[in-house]
Amino acid sequence: MSIEAIRELIAITQPDGNIELEWHMLTSVKDHQESISMLENRIYSKFTEVQNTGAWLLELAFSDVRTRLSSSMDFWRNFAGNLEVQLRKMENPESARTDSEISLTSSEFGHILDAVPLTQGSEYVTLSLLQKNWNELIRTFRHNLAIFNGTVEEYVQTFNPDIHLAGRVYFHLVENQKGNQPFAFMATYSTRLTESGKSRHVPLKFALQEFSGRRESLLELLSTVYTASAKSNLINGLIESGELFHPLSWTPDEAYTFLSEVDIYEQSGIICRIPNWWKTRASKLSLTVSLGDKQPPMVGLDAIISISPSLSIDGIPISKEEIQLLLQ
Known part of the structure; x- marks a missing residue:
């Protein structure tokens, strides 16, 4: 077995805030797959050749989360992965080039800081360091977009072809104050942008009217939903019953299932609007x-x-x- 297969990449934060990437020799090669070495080698190449923190963070931002990394590198992957999350929230991902501010809230930075693993140099990871590296990541992302011949989604897919950003379907879960059940669910979609750059949100049932006689266009709109249904029995059931196209009252169990699968929906390209209390930090x-x-x-x-x-x-x-x- 080659030496690349028995080592892993680790990130060490220095007292001055710089992050050094180093190879750490493993005592066991079990579970260290070829895909891991390929990702680590790409990251290390960016670190040594470009010498820009944003460059190797960008490589991490869209990497497959199923690829196991060292705890220190996994932390920075989760950090950089917030870029994908922010892009998914945009009605028009193309605005990420220059117009929209791609930022994290102080609360989001706080959650990231709370998740710093106990590794070499972790005591030097501070809020100001996170903000600095986030800005560097966004600068690198936009610089690369400017010289890329294609859409934002096509650029992101050069890192990971399974990522879908441009979905127009939204899932909404709200607390139902007046109904018999405590929660309400509705699927909507955004209309195409007008000349003023605005779009409207309308219930998904109106898509059946808008795309009447245009089956391919309807399937394109619903492509993210079908992607999610392959991994979610809940969404698959809503499609088969036709309930997806109507507002629904939900029990706590149904709402919990939905909330537990939000990552599946968002990874499929669906934008989710959920209660703020679900996003609050878990007890420490x-x-x-x-x-x-x-x-x-x-x-x-x-x-x-x-x-x-x-x-x-x-x-x-x-x-x-x-x-x-x-x-x-």
């Missing part, structure tokens, strides 16, 4: 270990090495009994 579990808190009558070894571990959720201590309940 922390472990605290106190050393030397024990105070016996005389100072000795017991006082120095006494250890008192404790667990807390969002800063609230939990008892041993509560821990056992959580583990069940």
Whole structure:
């Protein structure tokens, strides 16, 4: 087996904020597939040849998340992957070239910072570093787009042909204040852009009228939905029953299934509008270990090495009994 197959790429953040990519030798070659080495080699080439953080981050941004990477590289892949998320939210991805601001909120940056893995140099990953690297990623993305002969989606697909950005179908899930069920679902689609660059959102059922007699155009509009249905029994069932074209009242179980599959829909090119409370950060579990808190009558070894571990959720201590309940 070649040396490329028994090493993995890691990212080390330096005290000055620069990120160095280095090869780390593996003690085991199990599960280190050829596809991993190909991706790592492309990233490392960008790092050494271009010497631009945005260049290798862009390589990560659209990479297949199923390709396993080291924890440090996976963190930066998740970070850069927010570019794809932002592009999916745009009604017209072509506006990403210059017109639209491609940015993350302070809350989104905060969530990313909370997810920094405990690796070499992780203590130097700061909010300002994340913002700097995000700006560098966007600059590189737009520079490359300017010299690419094709659409934004075609450019993105040079990295990953399975990515679909230009879907016009939207899935909406809202809390239903007046109906018999607590949630309501509706699928809509955006009309083509007018001369003023605007589009309208209308219920998906009107697509049956707009594209009446134009089956190929209707199938093109629904292509992202059919892509999602291949992985989702929920959406497949809505298509087969025809319910997809009508507003629906949903039970909590149906809403939960939908929310659990949002990633599937968005990866298929469907834009999802979901309640803000689903996007809130999960509770943070922390472990605290106190050393030397024990105070016996005389100072000795017991006082120095006494250890008192404790667990807390969002800063609230939990008892041993509560821990056992959580583990069940």
